[in-house]
Every structure is written in structure tokens, then in C-alpha cells.
Amino acid sequence: MIKPSKSTLSVKTTFKKPPVPEGERLSKHVAHLVPCSRREAEQYIEGGWVRVNGQVVEEPMARVLDQVVQIDPQASLMGLSDVTLLLNKPAGFDSMAAPGEAGKRLKPAHQLLQSTNHWAQDPSGVRQLKRHLARLTACVPLELAATGLVVFTQDWRVLRKLTEDAAFMEHEFLVEVAGEVSPDMLQRMNTGLNHQGQALPPVKVSINSTSGATTRLRVAIKGAHPGLIAYLCERVDLHINSMKRLRIGRVALSNLPEGQWRYLQEGERF
Missing domain, CATH: 3.30.70.580 (Pseudouridine synthase I, catalytic domain, N-terminal subdomain)
Incomplete structure (x- = not known):
């Protein structure tokens, strides 16, 4: 009687799983549906005009197999401007x-x-x-x-x-400071502005509102100058509670x- 060898006993039969279909790139699928160029198809997708199984998909690289792909009837490439x-x-x-x-x-x-x-x-x-x-x-x-x-x-x-x-665009701020702001303080904040011999950008400071404990100032400055408002307040011994930029040029918050x-x-x- 012939006995099987050890090598024969250790052999196992293996089966490879069939590859899972990856489907087709959504941009290619849309290009066939419209029809249009591949770049235009990408723009339709990035513009939010394409739905896959009812859901908006904005990634041209997404893949579809047997899903339902629909193009919005109002789809347009005119609105893809930068924001x-x-x-x-x-x-x-x-x-x-x-x-x-x-x-x-x-x-x-x-x-x-x-x-x-x-x-x-x-x-x-x-x-x-x-x-x-x-x-x-x-x-x-x-x-x-x-x-x-x-x-x-x-x-x-x-x-x-x-x-x-x-340098020419006006920035408007609302600055809340502790205490009252006297006319003398206001004048000093508006005139003769310099730091270490260098002239500072012109500013317009006015009182917006006041209470016993705080004063709100409106400050308008040409250009963005981080630290300038803090310097103006320090030179008249005003403590800043809060500062908020309301406007840049003609665009307001x-x-x-x-x-x-x-x-x-x-x-x-x-």
C-alpha cells in the first residue's frame, strides 16, 4: 500500500475571488450622457448639477457602476465663477x-x-x-x-x-474702552500721530456711545494696521475691552x- 507523501497532504486548493468591478468614472459617464467634453463634464459635476441615486455628487473622480445618474435640467456652466x-x-x-x-x-x-x-x-x-x-x-x-x-x-x-x-481703503472699527473719553483724549487720538519720529496713518476717532463704565468709539483708518488702535488707546491711557471690524472699503459686516x-x-x- 502506497502512503501519500507529506508534501501531498499539505497541499490545499485555493480559489481567487473574482475582481470587484470598479465601475466608470463619473466624469466619463456624464460626458456620454450630455454629451460633452470630459472637462465640461467635470464642471457640471463640480457645479452640483449631477445626482447619483438621487444624491448630489461633486467629485468627478467618483465611480459609478449601475447607479442612476441624472443631470439637472437647469444645469449650466455659466455660474462657475470664483467666489x-x-x-x-x-x-x-x-x-x-x-x-x-x-x-x-x-x-x-x-x-x-x-x-x-x-x-x-x-x-x-x-x-x-x-x-x-x-x-x-x-x-x-x-x-x-x-x-x-x-x-x-x-x-x-x-x-x-x-x-x-x-493703503487707500478705509477700515472701520467699533472699539469699546473702559471709562469715559474726554474731548482732550479724543483730540489727541485724532491729531499729531507719530511713533518714534515716524508719521502714523491718519485716523478718525469719534464717540459712538457712552455709559458710566464704558465708551464705544468708532475708528476709521486707511489701510490695515494691526496694533495701531491699541497704540492710540495706550497713549491716552485707555484700556480696550473689545474691538470689532465693521467694514472694509464699501463692504460691511x-x-x-x-x-x-x-x-x-x-x-x-x-
């Missing part, structure tokens, strides 16, 4: 830091630009898309402890305007809630 976002920055957030710089001691204001923080009463009427929250550039600095209007844009024209015309953002409207110009 500008206005954020009401809370205190403690860095207006110019990049998202990748976040850490224990640094909180970029950029990280607040999420869909959940989009102001529900945004008057722009712009359809929010994922592409609107990418490639955003911070434009104008604001003190870490201050709140108020900061700007992020994808639009090179807006970036150029805020950069090239920075208005009723935008703190920590939320909205789109720059079509008719708004800095």
Missing part, C-alpha cells in the same frame, strides 16, 4: 494663518469656513458647493484678540484690489453672526 467669502471672525482666531498651521497655540480663522458655519440668511442666493471652500486666500489681517470682518477669496481680481489699494460666513454678493465692491 469670495466674508467671515465674522471670533476673538482668538488668526485671520491670516493657513489651515495646516493649526496647533495648540494657533487657531486659523480659515478652519471656520465649513458648510455648517454658512449663514442661513445669506442674501447672496449663491448655491453652496464644495469647490467654494477650496483654494481660498486670506486677504486682510486682523488682530488676534479682535472680532469682525475678514475676507477669503478665490478671485484674483478681489485679491489684487485688496492688495494694491490697501452688517448682521453676519460671529463665527459664521457668507458670500460676497454680486453687487458688492470693496
Whole structure:
């Protein structure tokens, strides 16, 4: 009787699973449906005009197998312009830091630009898309402890305007200080401004409102000059309780809630 060898006994039969079909890239599928070029198909998808099984999909790289793909009858490539976002920055957030710089001691204001923080009463009427929250550039600095209007844009024209015309664009602040502000203090804050022999940018300081314990000042300055308002208050022995930027050029913060953002409207110009 012949006994099977050890090698024969150890052999096991294995079966390879058939490869799972990966499907077709959504952009290619849409290009066939429309029909259109692959680039145009990507724009339809990024524009939020394509639904897969009833759900909007904005990623051209997504793959479809047997799902139902539909193109919105109102689909258009005309509205894919770059956007500008206005954020009401809370205190403690860095207006110019990049998202990748976040850490224990640094909180970029950029990280607040999420869909959940989009102001529900945004008057722009712009359809929010994922592409609107990418490639955003911070434009104008604001003190870490201050709140108020900061700007992020994808639009090179807006970036150029805020950069090239920075020295001529007026910024308006509401500054609350402790105590009363006398006429003499107000005059000293408005005239003869210099620091270490260097002339400072002209400012316009006026009293907005006052109570027994605090005074609210309106401060208008040409250009962004972090630290200037603090210097003006220090030279007349005023302690700042809070500071909020209300306006940059002709664009105002208005009723935008703190920590939320909205789109720059079509008719708004800095």
C-alpha cells in the first residue's frame, strides 16, 4: 500500500475571488450622457448639477457602476465663477494663518469656513458647493484678540484690489474702552500721530456711545494696521475691552453672526 507523501497532504486548493468591478468614472459617464467634453463634464459635476441615486455628487473622480445618474435640467456652466467669502471672525482666531498651521497655540480663522458655519440668511442666493471652500486666500489681517470682518477669496481680481489699494481703503472699527473719553483724549487720538519720529496713518476717532463704565468709539483708518488702535488707546491711557471690524472699503459686516460666513454678493465692491 502506497502512503501519500507529506508534501501531498499539505497541499490545499485555493480559489481567487473574482475582481470587484470598479465601475466608470463619473466624469466619463456624464460626458456620454450630455454629451460633452470630459472637462465640461467635470464642471457640471463640480457645479452640483449631477445626482447619483438621487444624491448630489461633486467629485468627478467618483465611480459609478449601475447607479442612476441624472443631470439637472437647469444645469449650466455659466455660474462657475470664483467666489469670495466674508467671515465674522471670533476673538482668538488668526485671520491670516493657513489651515495646516493649526496647533495648540494657533487657531486659523480659515478652519471656520465649513458648510455648517454658512449663514442661513445669506442674501447672496449663491448655491453652496464644495469647490467654494477650496483654494481660498486670506486677504486682510486682523488682530488676534479682535472680532469682525475678514475676507477669503478665490478671485484674483478681489485679491489684487485688496492688495494694491490697501493703503487707500478705509477700515472701520467699533472699539469699546473702559471709562469715559474726554474731548482732550479724543483730540489727541485724532491729531499729531507719530511713533518714534515716524508719521502714523491718519485716523478718525469719534464717540459712538457712552455709559458710566464704558465708551464705544468708532475708528476709521486707511489701510490695515494691526496694533495701531491699541497704540492710540495706550497713549491716552485707555484700556480696550473689545474691538470689532465693521467694514472694509464699501463692504460691511452688517448682521453676519460671529463665527459664521457668507458670500460676497454680486453687487458688492470693496
